[in-house]
Amino acid sequence: MLIxxxxxxxxxxxxxxxxxxxxxxxxxxxxxxxxxxxAFYTIGAYAGWLIYGATGSFWVALVLAPIVPGILGAxxxxxxxxxxxxxxxSSHLDLALITFGMLFVTIxxxxxxxxxxxxxxxxxxxxxxxxxxxxxxxxxxxxxxxLVGALVGLLVWVVLxxxxxxxxVRAGISDRxxxxxxxxxxDKIFAAVFGAGCGLAGFAGVVAAPxxxxxxxxxxxILISTLLVVLIGGLGSVRGSIIGAFVVxxxxxxxxxxxxxxxxxxxxxxxxxxxxxxxxxxxxxxxxVR
Numbered sequence: 001m002l003i004x005x006x007x008x009x010x011x012x013x014x015x016x017x018x019x020x021x022x023x024x025x026x027x028x029x030x031x032x033x034x035x036x037x038x039a040f041y042t043i044g045a046y047a048g049w050l051i052y053g054a055t056g057s058f059w060v061a062l063v064l065a066p067i068v069p070g071i072l073g074a075x076x077x078x079x080x081x082x083x084x085x086x087x088x089x090s091s092h093l094d095l096a097l098i099t100f101g102m103l104f105v106t107i108x109x110x111x112x113x114x115x116x117x118x119x120x121x122x123x124x125x126x127x128x129x130x131x132x133x134x135x136x137x138x139x140x141x142x143x144x145x146x147l148v149g150a151l152v153g154l155l156v157w158v159v160l161x162x163x164x165x166x167x168x169v170r171a172g173i174s175d176r177x178x179x180x181x182x183x184x185x186x187d188k189i190f191a192a193v194f195g196a197g198c199g200l201a202g203f204a205g206v207v208a209a210p211x212x213x214x215x216x217x218x219x220x221x222i223l224i225s226t227l228l229v230v231l232i233g234g235l236g237s238v239r240g241s242i243i244g245a246f247v248v249x250x251x252x253x254x255x256x257x258x259x260x261x262x263x264x265x266x267x268x269x270x271x272x273x274x275x276x277x278x279x280x281x282x283x284x285x286x287x288x289v290r
Contacts, residue, residue: 003134003135003136004136004138005257007138007142007146008142009246009249009250010146010249011142011145011146012249012252013245013246013248013249013250014145014148014150015145016225016226016248016249017149017229017241017242018148018149018153018203018204019200019201019204019222020226020244020245021152021197021200021238021241022037022040022200022204023197023226023227024230024233024235024237024238024240024241025160025193025194025196026193026197026198032095033095033096033099034197035096035099035223036098036099036101036102037197037201037223037226038201038219038222038223039099039102039219040073040199040202041201041202041204041205041208041218041219041222041223042107042110042205042214042216042218042219043072043106043110043205044068044199044202044204044206045065045206045214045218046110046205047061047064047068047069048202048205048209049119049120049209052122058122058124058127058210061121062207065203065206066199066200066202066203067199068202069198069201069205070195070198070199072198073194073195074191074192074198075191077190077191077194077195078187078188080098082187082191103219103220103223106219107216107217108216110216111216114216116215118213118214118215119214120209120210120213120214121206121210123210126140128140142211149245152200152203153242156200156238157238160238161238165189165193168184168189169189169190169193172184204222205218208222228248228268228271229241229244229247231244231275232244232247232271232281232282233281233283234281235280237283239283240283244281244282247282248267252266252267
């Protein structure tokens with residue numbers, strides 16, 4: 001049914017969007033090529049699984065688990081990336097090597113601690129089963145993912161475009177000396193923003209856990225989809241990430257139905273076409289001005 005397939009595309013889009021928004025903040029806004037973003041996604045999922053095991057509450061896990069990758073991300077930026085910037089070793093290649101290596105370290109550590117078995121976070125009763133609306137029946141939790149993704153996208157846009165935090169970060173990138181002269185600790189601001197991006201990745205991990213399962217390598221595949229979303233939408237653009245997430249979700253869903261043999265490469269062909277026609281991405285007027 002067409003409506004069901006549209007909802008499936010929306011659900012996939014919103015899940016990837018939550019992860020892509022964190023990467024948009026880190027890569028697009030702060031110019032930090034974080035290829036370890038999938039590691040924070042994995043850490044968030046395992047943190048949620050452990051918290052659920054201790055509390056028995058999905059909601060507690062959803063709220064508290066993102067704090068773990070958020071803190072780790074802030075410490076990584078402040079203790080590792082900040083000194084690299086001071087030493088002039090903050091090129092995309094340097095950061096890509098460090099963060100990509102971190103992704104595989106995370107895989108090894110989680111495999112050692114928890115094994116390679118698949119785990120999940122059980123849903124509360126309110127999100128179990130199916131919901132009937134507009135003449136169709138659809139899984140309740142997938143509708144929840146669509147709603148949460150939309151709310152997170154709106155929240156990130158408001159914070160970055162309509163609050164002092166977003167203004168300070170943009171100003172700090174343009175002229176960090178001026179922001180420091182105004183009395184703001186720009187290093188701590190950058191660490192907090194980086195941590196928030198990693199926290200979003202962890203939040204996405206908890207949201208995905210009940211339907212995609214938790215395992216050590218879960219962050220590898222999702223990282224590719226996230227990078228595609230950010231590149232298609234446009235670096236540093238929240239609106240672009242939203243557009244990119246919709247495009248990726250729709251293309252993957254449609255091709256898997258009508259052209260299954262082409263579904264594995266469809267998004268990459270689309271990315272190549274967009275990079276040729278619009279190398280800046282689909283959003284030509286990004287919300288975040290760098």
